[in-house]
Amino acid sequence: MKMTWGDVSAKSARASARLSTRRLPGRLVLAMLASLLAGxxxxxxxxxxxxxxxxxxxxxxxxxxxxxxxxxxxxxxRFNRGGDIPADWWTLFHSSELNALIEQSLASNPDLKAAQAALSVARENVLAGRGANYPAVAAGMSASRRQDPPGALAPVPSNNAFLYNLFTPQVSVSYVPDVFGLNRRGVESLQAQEQAVRFQTIATRLTLTANVVVAAIQQASLQAQVEATRRMIEADTRMLEILRYQSARGYAGRLDVAAQESQLAQVAATLPPLLKQLAQQHDLLAALAGQFPSQLPDGEFTLSSLHLPQDLPLSLPSTLVAQRPDVRQAEAVLHAASAEVGVAMANRLPNISLSANAGSTALAMGRLFKAGTGFWSLGANLAAPVFQGGTLRHQEHAARAAYMEAAAQYRSTVLTAFQNVADTLAALEQDAAGLTTAASAADAAKVTLDLSRRQWKDGYAGYLSVLSAEQAYQQAQVNLVQARANRYVDTAALYQALGGGWWHRADTAHAVSTRDADEK
Known part of the structure; x- marks a missing residue:
């Protein structure tokens, strides 16, 4: 029988089909195994x-x-909408003393060092968690001496000795394929926790620098208030002396003297609280700088030595959530909670473990690793939870509830961030108006004092009117100092509310971008 080329081609095609059919189960098994290991x-x-x-x-x-x-x-x-914030924003106040104190605080503050150590802990936990993705290899060596009873039916050694030594070195390898992503979700959670700690460290640094700036401004403000209060006490004291002299000569009544004594006592009573606050600000600056109060010299900060930043950056609302470290920390906590849901789900699914052992056993050390002493074993184990009393199911429900909690906390943190910026902007607007009003009041009090002094010199007014005008002027100066300090403090608060420019620090920005890339 002759066969044409078409018959040969058809026959080859049928043979190829039968061969492919025979190979299909093997290929399917390999594909299933590969997908199982990849998971x-x-x-x-x-x-x-x-x-x-x-x-x-x-x-x-x-x-x-x-x-x-x-x-x-x-x-x-002026508010520069969309403007950027420098990492060393405090230098915009143009105070070398303030810059030096902040640098010292960044180098020595124990809270910042503790936050940095916590970040190292979180980083090492991530590296430790990644070890679950690799096989575990262990090497061991056991040595024992044993005596079996003479009446034993079957002595263990092949030489039928009842007293013998046994040496067994071996290597064990175990591996748990991450079939359902238990390890991956666990590492993902650890990475998110590291990010949370990282942004907590950034927030600690930002809070530290802002606290140092505010404490320095408050110290300068209190020092100026103490000086103005002491001048008021001096004016009231001189006024009381004049009234007492006039009362002794019959030119003033006892009621006037008593009123002035009360006024002097009231003004003098305001000095101790100011001195207490001034001492507390000094101690606070020492603690922020990582020093004991006796180690930090008295500050030389004055409001006149500080420059008020005039061009203030105002980040766009869409970028605030990426700049605020507390918002980024809440986002990382939310990410960790999401990964924990996957961990809880994977714990309810079957688990596969592979193991292998290889070694040698001999009755004498010199016979180890010789022919006939080696052994090996391979094993696989499949385990699935069947009944746990509802533990795993409720753990998954708890993980989902924790995720909802983290989502609500994230939302609350975002709202608080926008509230901080809005409050600071409103404060800056009112601070400017308050400073203008306080300056006008101080100018008016100065004019009154100058006129009173001129009238006293010309004989048209008594010295009491001069002292009264002096007291009013010093009180106006106190109000002016407070209004000026409020403006400096709220300016620093704006930089803090907008994130403090941490993304311009090379080490921090690189670490955050690298971690974001790893998570993707």
Missing amino acids: CAVGPDFSKPAAPEVGDYTVHPLAATAGSTNIVGGEVQ
């Missing part, structure tokens, strides 16, 4: 929350604050 991560895949869709921080957007060039620290402050 899939159960549980939700985390995605970053979207930025809030809001256009501004306040109902009425601000472009600039009120101000006057005639007032020290009263310049107009």
